[in-house]
Amino acid sequence: NAGVTQTPKFQVLKTGQSMTLQCAQDMNHEYMSWYRQDPGMGLRLIHYSVGAGITDQGEVPNGYNVSRSTTEDFPLRLLSAAPSQTSVYFCASSYYGYEQYFGPGTRLTVT
């Protein structure tokens, strides 16, 4: 099993550009989520999904969009990138909300 995979590993965007961070898992987990990690802030939940077709907002959803068309994939879209979205993004999955398995992260810089 590959577990949770994320692409790309690194990305640089200019302000106003859009992009999609990819996340996939092969563990047949229903629950998937996106976090951002900023220095001194821990991890904060952006969006999550409890199954295909079901998504909801977390603590810091503004500027991000998600959809869940399959169990395996949970992409995160930045609609119009801003410097405040410079961060490390982690995707995670779990079996019905028990321990979460994290991907390796995407380091995003917005200039």
Added chain:
Amino acid sequence: AQSVTQPDIHITVSEGASLELRCNYSYGATPYLFWYVQSPGQGLQLLLKYFSGDTLVQGIKGFEAEFKRSQSSFNLRKPSVHWSDAAEYFCAVRGGSQGNLIFGKGTKLSVKP
């Protein structure tokens, strides 16, 4: 509101010394608690978890944690630290039925030779 507090931002210990990282949580019901470790440039790896039962839980890499309901604490311990334990450690509580995790801000561990 649910929250997790890790009072120590940075701790330095000597190799071979014992370690205790503190975690306090605020949660109304019986909490599900986790400790994760993050090495530089890496993702998060689960060290151990507490759902119910024995309040002393064993994890990977020789770590253990004790759940104390009366103190709302879930401190992480290791009897003898190795240089490879240098990393950032996060305590988290499962908040709500959907399983969202609420993280503390982390404790960075440095290990002196």
